[in-house]
Amino acid sequence: MIIEKLLALLTLKKVANLGDNSIKRLIREVGSAEEVLTEKTSNLLKIDGIGTVKIKDLHNPQHRKAAENELKFIEENNINYQIYDQEGYPEKLKHCIDGPVVLFSSGNINLQHKKILSIVGTRKVTSYGAKFCEELIETLAPINPIIVSGFAYGVDIIAHKTAIKHRLQTVGCLAHGLNQIYPKAHKKYVAQLEENGGFFTDFWSTDAFDRKNFLGRNRIIAGLSEATVVIESADKGGSLVTAEIASSYNRDVFAVPGRVDDALSKGCNMLIKTQRAHMLTSAADLIYMLNWELDEKEQPAIQKQLFVELEQDEKKIFNFLNKNGKEILDVIALQCDLPTFKVASVLLNMELKGVIKPLPGKLFEVA
Incomplete structure (x- = not known):
């Protein structure tokens, strides 16, 4: 039964040292999430990559209680959810080793047979970066791509707003549960975004906003799409991390070049210089490299x-x-x-x- 499977997966997600990859490995070896929770510890320890540290907290009854509470929140608020090995789960995310075992969503997201592009960048976007982002999406609009980003300040929200302007589906990936919105200033865009698109997250309603959640959020941004575009980044930052994750998933990465003395172009220039990203100067570059064509x-x-x-x-x-x-x-x-x-x-x-x-x-x- 799907609810029992969901409850078992949520219970496993509460185990402190079990990540998504380890949960999938346990299920492959044992048969199901429900069976993992009832399997003898001695048998679980025989599984390659599963040691005492990972499963020492497995049978803590508080995990089941927390999972039941989250399931209640899901049902009472009509939260959509997709399980990693079932129909409806994002196809490209299925191929990511650390893709979420359970993905929560809101809105009207439809990723079937679509060209999907992630766009990320600095929160302190310049007029140069903003203009490039807007023109890129405007030029791509006839091809009808889905625009994915992180719903943050700067490049992220410009990408979402421009997609909405051109009636493109857009998906915001959140670093917290669906019971809140950060930053609060972006609440005014939620209804528009959910009307033609929506939000994804694997964080729970009990997960408060925390910067350490960005890494988990960024893997979803990178994993959903065919390619990730970085528009302006300092020499350190979340956008570069997202680019690295996308590359590890064997996805194309594009970076917009800037002047060598611009602080917010250092990250992009570095990606291009070290051949970790294709140089992106126009939508034509992206269309050519991805071999995108009109359906x-x-x-x-x-x-x-x-x-x-x-x-x-x-x-x-x-x-x-x-x-x-x-x-x-x-x-x-x-x-x-x-x-x-x-x-x-x-x-x-x-x-x-x-x-x-x-x-x-x-x-x-x-x-």
């Missing part, structure tokens, strides 16, 4: 315009494709005598104008 149902968002005005470089590329048929970006750049990075941007603009369309294999052709 058929999204095609009407970009309609071919009659008598569309083309810039000089756009005309050059259009004429080449019109004469030679479909071709990859690198060949287009070579034959049109244009830098590859510029062609990527020009192709995106042409796609938005409806005069070309992307094909599988990073090919492009006249629409």
Whole structure:
């Protein structure tokens, strides 16, 4: 029964030294969360990676009582929950070794068959960072991505607000339970966000806001998406941690470059310099690297315009494709005598104008 499974998982989550990875390992070996709680300690200790320290507190009756109280909160407040090995749990998060065994959510989140992008950055965002974030999401809007962030000050809330402005689904990952909102100043955005998107957390109603929770929150931000974008970061900070987590999950990481003497660009510049992130100068870079294409149902968002005005470089590329048929970006750049990075941007603009369309294999052709 699903409620018994949930209650058993919540009980295991209260065991001080058992993390999500260890809980999953125990369940794989024993059979179920319920059986883990009734299995002999001697048998559990035979499992690789499970020692006395991890399970010494396993049978504390207070854990079950705490789990029952949290289950009551979940039921009384109609909290949605997803269990890691069941349908409805975020697909990309399933592949993260330390993904939450139970994920709580609110709102109307639908991650099925969607392009998902996490955007993070400093809380002290500059006008440069804010402008880049807004323009990035605005340009990506026709592709209809889901925008994930941490609902914090700075880059996070700009990403959420811009997604809402362009009617994109957006997901806020919280470092506390769903019975509170931090920062309080962002309560005014909750209803809008839940209307087309919502919130994820694996923290309980009894978990007070604490900065040490950011690490747990950041793994969800990184794990939900195909790629993580860092927009402005000092040489230390949570955004860099999120980038490292995303990289450990084998996800693409992008960083926005800045001036070498800007304190809030040091983190991004370091990620690029050490080849831990792709340099991101425009939405075209991201679309090219991720090989994102418009789904058929999204095609009407970009309609071919009659008598569309083309810039000089756009005309050059259009004429080449019109004469030679479909071709990859690198060949287009070579034959049109244009830098590859510029062609990527020009192709995106042409796609938005409806005069070309992307094909599988990073090919492009006249629409």
